[in-house]
Amino acid sequence: MYSINEVTTVGDELVSSRGTLYERLRELSNIIGNTPVIELRKLVDPSKMARVYVKLEYLNPTGSHKDRIALYMIKDAVERGLIKENTPVIEASSGNTGISIAWVCKVLGLRCIIVVPENTAESKKALLRALGAELVETPNVPQDHPQNCRNVARKLAEELGGVFLDQYSNVANMRAHYETTGPELWKQLGGRVDAFVMGVGTGGTIIGVGKYLRERKGDVLLVAIVPKGSPVVGGRLGEHIEGLAESLVPPLFNNNRHIIDRVIEVSQEVAIDTIRKVIREEGILAGPSTGANIYVALEIAKELGPGKIVATVAADSVWRYPELIK
Ligand SMILES: Cc1ncc(COP(=O)(O)O)c(C=O)c1O
Incomplete structure (x- = not known):
């Protein structure tokens, strides 16, 4: 009970x-959103790979998107x-x-x-x-x-x-990102974005931002990330990366999956190793899902090569998980 x-x-x-x-x-x-975007300068060599930009959603009032x-x-x-x-x-x-x-x-x-x-x-x-x-x-x-x-x-x-409210099926979730996060990112990057990479919890961010970007740039690459073994990729129970879909296929994501180009699995270990690297090298106070986002963003940046732009999101901050950086 x-x-x-x-x-x-x-x-x-x-x-x-x-x-x-x-x-x-x-x-x-007026208080929520309008978060800054910063470029990864230490982990990216723009002569060898695409530039990578991270939207710092942890600067929202309660610390997340x-x-x-x-x-x-x-x-x-x-x-x-x-x-x-x-x-x-x-x-x-x-x-x-x-x-x-x-x-x-x-x-x-x-x-x-x-x-x-x-x-x-x-x-x-x-x-x-x-x-x-x-x-x-x-x-x-x-x-x-x-x-x-x-x-x-x-x-x-x-x-x-x-x-x-049921964030997993509420279309206002996706609309928030279609009407605010997407347009902000587009403007901040001067309309130059070749790929958008984001972990799936409900799917609201990747679908909302993804739809907005795709309407403006038909060939933008949309990459969704799920924890290793997630039901989204046919597993039973995925590894735990806080906020990402480990035990269900979120309806918002599933209903709009056709706009996504790739779904990539990331392990918990890689996500956590990456946040330590990102904090050490770039000073970005990334939480675990951001570790997964940045890991995949860097891989896509290598694949796309110089002159291209990859964008991703720091959904929340390591402040919420201080035990991970002991
Ligand atoms: C820390 C964190 N990262 C990423 C996500 C995924 O965002 P979305 O639900 O928009 O797919 C969530 C969602 O709960 C989250 O809490």
């Missing part, structure tokens, strides 16, 4: 009128009349998305319930509670089990009259 561990009501006065809620949504769209989708999914539900002042906003997440949603709800004064698997790190649970989210803990069970966190979140939403 699951239980609500902590119930906190947050600033109802912030949403005393719908106007205020819309105002705050607008404010948030998920701030963008939290805002978009909540804004979308507000605009469709699904979220009113007292509607509980519910998500299943053990990671960045939960933190982003808890933060956006905090700013908007909305009630937030995050359903987390019981093996979620204590530090993450503490942060979620500090942001005023109510936590519901579920056992670590497969997707088709009724106690799986997504199934529990869906049921809670029905019982409480709440909205289950």
Whole structure:
């Protein structure tokens, strides 16, 4: 059984009128995104390979690209009349998305319930509670089990009259990247991008950015990364690279897979070795999925050769995993 561990009501006065809620949504769209892009200068020799640029999404307010989708999914539900002042906003997440949603709800004064698997790190649970989210803990069970966190979140939403955002199938996730991350990257690189490389969690980033870039440059190479052994490439359970699809084929990704040119598997060991190298050589405070992204970006840069440009994303920072750089 699951239980609500902590119930906190947050600033109802912030949403005393719908106007205020819309105002705050607008404010948030000015605070989230517009992250910088930096070039890898030590790991890349542009006379031998393509240049590589990394968009530093860990500079978003809560430290990941998920701030963008939290805002978009909540804004979308507000605009469709699904979220009113007292509607509980519910998500299943053990990671960045939960933190982003808890933060956006905090700013908007909305009630937030995050359903987390019981093996979620204590530090993450503490942060979620500090942001005023109510936590519901579920056992670590497969997707088709009724106690799986997504199934529990869906049921809670029905019982409480709440909205289950469900980042894995919510098209507002992909739209956030199509309307913000993609255009920012295109502009920052002056429209010169030959390949985009990104790890797949929900697939929202690779599909959203990928679609935007493909519409502007038909031959842009889109490379998706999954953990070694992921179900996305026919495995049962992939290796653990935080945030990437290790135990499911995300519907958003699967429904749009036709735009992807290649899916590449990366091992956990390679991802972690690469973050150590990237921190040491470039001073980029990359988290594990960024290690995977940069490893593959460098391989593609060698393949494409001088004069080309490869772009990727630092989804979150090693600050969230300090044990990896002990
Ligand atoms: C650290 C990290 N990297 C990469 C991803 C993948 O992003 P997306 O869900 O847009 O595919 C996630 C998603 O959870 C993540 O948390």
